[in-house]
Amino acid sequence: MGFEIMEDIRKDYVYDLIGSGKRVDGRGFREYRAISVERDVIKRAEGSALVKIGETVVLVGVKLEPGEPFSDAPNEGVIMTNAELVPMASPDFEPGPPDENSVELARVVDRGIRGSKTIDLEKLCIEEGEKVWMVFIDIHVLDNDGNLVDAAALGAIASLLNAHIPNEKYGLSGESSLPIRDTPVAVTTVEIGGNILADPNLYEENAATSKLTVISNADGTLSGMQKSGSDGLKEEEVAEMVEIGIEKAGEIRERYLVT
Amino acid sequence: MKKEEIELIKDGKRLDGRGFEELRPIKIEVGVLKRADGSCYFELGDNKVIAAVYGPREMHPRHFQDAKMAVIKYRYNMAPFSVDDRKRPGPDRRSVEISKVSREALDPVIIKEYYPKTAIDVYVEVLQSDAGTRTAGINAASVALAAAGIPMKDLVSSVAVGKINGEVVLDLNAVEDNYGEGDMPVAMVARTNTITMLQMDGRFSQEEFERGLKLAATACSKIYELQRTALLERYSESIGEGEA
Numbered sequence: 001m002g003f004e005i006m007e008d009i010r011k012d013y014v015y016d017l018i019g020s021g022k023r024v025d026g027r028g029f030r031e032y033r034a035i036s037v038e039r040d041v042i043k044r045a046e047g048s049a050l051v052k053i054g055e056t057v058v059l060v061g062v063k064l065e066p067g068e069p070f071s072d073a074p075n076e077g078v079i080m081t082n083a084e085l086v087p088m089a090s091p092d093f094e095p096g097p098p099d100e101n102s103v104e105l106a107r108v109v110d111r112g113i114r115g116s117k118t119i120d121l122e123k124l125c126i127e128e129g130e131k132v133w134m135v136f137i138d139i140h141v142l143d144n145d146g147n148l149v150d151a152a153a154l155g156a157i158a159s160l161l162n163a164h165i166p167n168e169k170y171g172l173s174g175e176s177s178l179p180i181r182d183t184p185v186a187v188t189t190v191e192i193g194g195n196i197l198a199d200p201n202l203y204e205e206n207a208a209t210s211k212l213t214v215i216s217n218a219d220g221t222l223s224g225m226q227k228s229g230s231d232g233l234k235e236e237e238v239a240e241m242v243e244i245g246i247e248k249a250g251e252i253r254e255r256y257l258v259t
Numbered sequence: 260m261k262k263e264e265i266e267l268i269k270d271g272k273r274l275d276g277r278g279f280e281e282l283r284p285i286k287i288e289v290g291v292l293k294r295a296d297g298s299c300y301f302e303l304g305d306n307k308v309i310a311a312v313y314g315p316r317e318m319h320p321r322h323f324q325d326a327k328m329a330v331i332k333y334r335y336n337m338a339p340f341s342v343d344d345r346k347r348p349g350p351d352r353r354s355v356e357i358s359k360v361s362r363e364a365l366d367p368v369i370i371k372e373y374y375p376k377t378a379i380d381v382y383v384e385v386l387q388s389d390a391g392t393r394t395a396g397i398n399a400a401s402v403a404l405a406a407a408g409i410p411m412k413d414l415v416s417s418v419a420v421g422k423i424n425g426e427v428v429l430d431l432n433a434v435e436d437n438y439g440e441g442d443m444p445v446a447m448v449a450r451t452n453t454i455t456m457l458q459m460d461g462r463f464s465q466e467e468f469e470r471g472l473k474l475a476a477t478a479c480s481k482i483y484e485l486q487r488t489a490l491l492e493r494y495s496e497s498i499g500e501g502e503a
Contacts, residue, residue, distance in 0.1 A: 100359040103352045115441070115460045212457065222468055225443070225459035228359075230366040232453030235472065242465060 007206065014207040018192050024203050025054075030244055032199040037154060037256045039162045047163025047178070051155040054201060057089075057143035060155030062163045064178075066126060066170055067134040077124025077132045081110035083139035083152060090144040106139060108226045109153045112184040112215035113137070115223030119160065120179035126172065133165060135178075146202035149213045149226075153186035157257060183257045184223050185249035188213045189241045191233060196240055198248055212238065214245025218253065222246075265438040267423040273435065275304075279428045282418070282478055283391075287398075287489035289406050295382075297407025299489075301399035304432055305389035310399035312407040315377035323378075328371035330378050333362035335396055337385040357393045364397050364417065364446035364456035370410040379409060390436035391419050397446050397456070402486050406493070414486050415455055416479040417446035420471040422461060427471045429478055443468070445475040449483035452476060 014024055027033065033054030042048035047062035069076060083106035085093045098106075113119065124133040137159070139152045163178045190200040190208035197204060205211070209231030215224035222242070227233065233241075267274055277283070283304030292298035295311035302308075318324040335357045339346050350358075361383070369379070381404065383396035394417035401415040421431035422441035436442055441461020447454050454472075463471065 098352075098355075100355050103355045104359055107352065107356050111460045115462055117462075217462070220465065222459060222463045222465065223461070225457055225468075226360075227454065227457035228363055230363055232367045232448060232451075232455040233457070235452055235454065235476070238454055238457065238472065239469065242468065246465065 010203055011207040014203050015193055018195050018197070023197065025201060029195060030198045030248070032248065032252075033201065035154070035252065035256060037158050039158055045159075046166055047159035047161070049155045049158035049162070051151045051158065053147055053151045053154075053199060055143060055145040056147055056151050056201075057141075058148060058151040058155050059140045059142055060152065060159045061138050061140065062156075062159040063136045063138070064133050064163070064166055065136070066131050066172075069125070069129065069132040073121070074129035075125040075132075076121035077119065078134045079110065079114060079119060079121070079137065080134060081106045081113070081137040081139070081156070083109070083141065085141050085144070089141045093141075093144070104226070104228070105141075105148055105152055108149055108213055108215075108224065109137070109139065109156050109186070111226070112153055112186055112224035113156060113160070115215070116182045116184040116217045116221075118157070118180060118182045118184055120181055123175070123179040135160075135163075144202065146205040147188050147199050150186045150188050150199065153184070153215065154252065154256065157183055157185070161257065182217045182223075183253050184215050184217050185252050185257070186213050186215045186224070187245040187248040187252070189244055190229075191231075191237055196237065196244065198244055212241045214242050214249075216246045216249045220246055220250075267435055267438060268426060273423070273428065275432060279426055280474060280477075282430050282481065283432065285482065285485055287402060287485055289402055289489050289493035295403070295407070297403040297405070297409070299399040299402040299406060301395050301402070303391055303395040303398075303430070305387060306385070306392055306395045307387040308383060308385050308392060308395045308399050310396060310403040311382045312379065312400070312403045312409065313382070314379040314407070315374035315409070316380070318376060318378040324376045327375055329369075329374040331362050331366060331369060331371065331381065332378055333358045333365070333381045333383070333400070335361055335383045335385070335393065337388065337392070341385045341388045357396075360456050360458060361393060361397050361400065365400060365404065365415050367453070367455050368401075368412045368415055368448060369404065370412065373410055379404075388433070390431050390433040391444075394418050394444050394446070398482060398486060402490060405490055413448045413450060414483055415446050416449045416482040416486060417444065417456065418475050418478040418482060419444040420475050422463060422467065422471075427463075427467050427474065429474050443471055443475070445472065445479070447476060447479040449476070449479040
């Protein structure tokens with residue numbers, strides 16, 4: 001019960017501040033927290049990245065294994081994206097099977113990569129109908145201070161860019177770098193009291209009633225979108241969020257993904 | 260077989276004969292189940308779904324109760340025989356996500372504050388699927404909620420837009436969804452133009468996205484009228500009988 005009261009007080013605080021044009025951590029409405037991307041942090045993974053957005057920390061690992069293709073795409077590799085909200089990342093996370101939030105997180109990241117056809121899946125075919133590379137993207141949330149989607153999506157594409165195909169390990173030969181064709185970047189905004197804020201921290205995320213993640217590609221096209229939260233958005237608000245999404249994605253791509 | 264090579268548009272028409280901005284035929288029946296507090300059968304082309312609403316009723320387990328308002332629970336489920344390859348019964352990751360976004364699509368219109376500590380259960384069963392089942396489910400659930408007498412600010416209407424052979428079109432069917440370049444399910448409160456669900460996969464330019472959203476808004480207004488008419492028909496009839 002006590003926690004609920006604290007939450008209400010925090011919400012009021014966030015609202016009041018935004019009403020006077022400020023954010024809890026002093027950022028501008030369209031400003032991100034500090035981002036850092038550290039690649040190849042896990043030796044055993046074929047690709048990995050530790051992403052921090054403010055105090056949110058997400059570790060993404062990419063593993064590749066030969067496996068059977070789907071019958072409707074016999075000559076294409078397979079992408080599997082999974083997210084774990086591990087209990088150490090927040091007092092609100094509990095051990096157990098994935099809940100709807102972790103499923104949504106994984107599926108939104110997956111959608112951005114799939115929609116943009118980031119991985120050239122046909123190049124991951126080893127033997128048509130028999131054997132293809134399965135790309136496992138595992139998102140491990142270590143500290144949740146809000147905006148997990150952007151951190152996870154950035155971690156996923158950063159890991160993919162660095163991942164290699166472990167041919168030798170399975171007695172195969174061939175190209176060793178993963179065929180990556182695009183760099184989708186997720187940008188999440190929330191609406192609070194008629195204002196649109198980029199990169200919500202946990203307080204803001206809890207205070208907001210609607211949230212939109214926009215995933216866009218190097219050429220400015222959109223390859224994924226997901227609205228969540230218990231309130232609606234006006235068409236103009238969505239348009240503004242998409243605008244911010246494309247603009248911020250460009251900046252993030254430029255700084256953290258161009259190699 | 261290259262997926263991109265399939266021709267989905269011939270002579271300006273889609274394979275099922277529809278124009279770019281045309282919905283599939285819709286059929287709505289209100290109050291189709293006896294035990295549920297509210298129910299609705301909804302057909303969208305070859306999609307057949309039923310939504311049922313129970314509640315407000317006591318929330319179990321108790322610790323999930325909200326002291327300030329009712330809790331909405333939404334279960335989207337596909338019957339094993341509803342798709343070409345039998346679907347393994349029970350929730351999978353896709354249905355977990357769809358249940359979440361569908362619940363959030365309806366959340367903004369339900370006046371939950373009237374029923375603290377209760378649960379309102381919304382069950383959606385997909386009996387036959389042909390792409391667009393989540394939108395059909397939301398349309399059905401919205402009507403079923405109204406039929407259950409749940410206080411609501413408005414109805415929610417839902418439709419998907421997509422991209423096939425480079426064209427932005429309304430309401431994809433299964434073939435178009437399988438071979439198309441993108442899909443964007445939308446739910447709206449049609450009368451206030453408020454977007455309550457928005458998802459996208461595939462690739463859209465910003466201009467295509469904006470055009471798609473407008474297309475969805477127009478279609479949602481049409482669906483809203485059909486939902487409203489179905490409710491009016493169902494209930495004005497029973498009042499009429501009583502008076503006669």
